[in-house]
Amino acid sequence: MKSFRADYVFPIFADPIKNGIVTVDDQGKIISVTDHNTPPDGPVEKLSGIICPGFVNTHCHVELSHLKDKITPKGGLVKFIKDIQATRKADDKEISDAIQKADEEMYTNGIVAVGDVSNSNASIPVKTASKLYYHTFIETFGFLPQNAQAIFDKAMELMQEFKPQSCSITPHAPYSVSKELFKLIRKHSDAEPNLISIHNQECEDENKFYRYKLGGFIELYEHFGIDISHFKPQARNSLQSIIPLLTNKQQVLLVHNTCTNLKDIYFIKRFDRKINWCFCPNANLYIENRLPKIPLFIDQGFNITLGTDSLASNDSLCILSEMRTIQKKFPAISTAKLLEWATINGASFLGIDDEKGTLEPGKTPGLNLITGLDGLKITPESKVRKLV
Known part of the structure; x- marks a missing residue:
């Protein structure tokens, strides 16, 4: 399993989660989407930006x-x-x-x-x-x-x-x-x-x-x-x-x-x-x-x-x-x-x-990290990185 924490996680089907954590298995399937108060077992990679589906x-x-x-x-x-x-x-x-x-x-x-x-x-x-x-x-x-x-x-x-x-x-x-x-x-x-x-x-x-x-x-x-x-x-x-x-x-x-x-x-x-x-x-x-x-x-x-x-x-x-x-x-x-x-x-x-479109347990939507934001606004410096 891999866990990623970001400034915000956008599950899409629900409100954005500040300091949210997304955990996936080795096939990219969503295991959980939580806030920082309920961290998963194991290491969590901390990232700057927002995580969203592919x-x-x-x-x-x-x-x-x-x-x-x-x-x-x-x-x-x-x-x-x-x-x-x-x-x-x-x-x-x-x-x-x-x-x-x-x-x-x-x-x-x-x-x-x-x-x-x-x-x-x-x-x-x-x-x-x-x-x-x-x-x-x-x-x-x-x-x-x-x-x-x-x-x-x-x-x-x-x-x-x-x-x-x-x-x-x-x-x-x-x-x-x-x-x-x-x-x-x-x-x-x-x-x-x-x-x-x-x-x-x-x-x-x-x-x-x-x-x-x-x-x-x-x-x-x-x-x-x-x-x-x-x-x-x-x-x-x-x-x-x-x-x-x-x-x-x-x-x-x-x-x-x-x-x-x-x-x-x-x-x-x-x-x-x-x-x-x-x-x-x-x-x-x-x-x-x-x-x-x-x-x-x-x-x-x-x-x-x-x-x-x-x-x-x-x-x-x-x-x-x-x-x-x-x-x-x-x-x-x-x-x-x-x-x-x-x-x-x-x-x-x-x-x-x-299968795609939202960060919900059981789905394999892909995970993207968007960086270079001004607050939550997209800027000329914003970039996307595929996490999963």
Whole structure:
């Protein structure tokens, strides 16, 4: 057994414990969480900082890790998509090595579980051998109605390659998935377990396209030679347009939400959909140089999680770095709240909260030590160290 004492222990399911002590066995299973007045038997390692569960990264693209530092930042989403498509091809070994390195980076940064988006089978070997828990979202693209069935069938074939790993089929984004493809995914999701994760409202052009059939996406479709004559403007934002097309049987993660507004949030409350939000602030700054209006989403009754996006749009795969960015912009959001988003909320969405997300006896959530705090506030000097 190992015991660790810190300035504060954040069990997440209960209030923080000042001078708390966490004891784990040699498999990382929580034996006890106590205060300093009831110390466990044996030696206790004294640490400065706070101890919390391992982090859950609900949105990543490890197969894009070889694109680190290759995409020019702050060019906007339309340019980002073009650059990704122009540069993502690479030698198989280069891609595989970058995935392995990304997996190790997340482990070092205290991440214990990942919701990862895949368009190929490139990440299967690394995920099979990884110390991290992965759920893979097999992502579908296809804005032409006539191609919907073929695209869905290809995604089903790729999903079989990932099994028995945890995986599901998901739409990429409102602007890249036809109504027909959305309906095929909903039919599949209504019939069997199938977690959903969608890129949502990353830029104003997405809403302009859905409202008026105007904006940068028109030029993007022309660039890729896609005929969008079938698409009619919806006179409302993209999120409001696709909510009726989503299943009400599965948890749905809406990722980024950079341009989601209060009307969008109120609109989805009218539907019986199991909506979760994921914020990836560093990627939003990298691509669009703006952040979502995160305070709008708090206390609205929805589950909020955190993600890193890919190394194509981020300098690192570190949940603490995402928390730092949020707290710098929105200092009223407490570290305790951010830790909930970074741990139990992500574990709940992925369906692994029986093992991860909180420091409770019997669980194996991982243990992180966060140092360099100002009181309980995250600072530029704050670092995370994996203890278990």
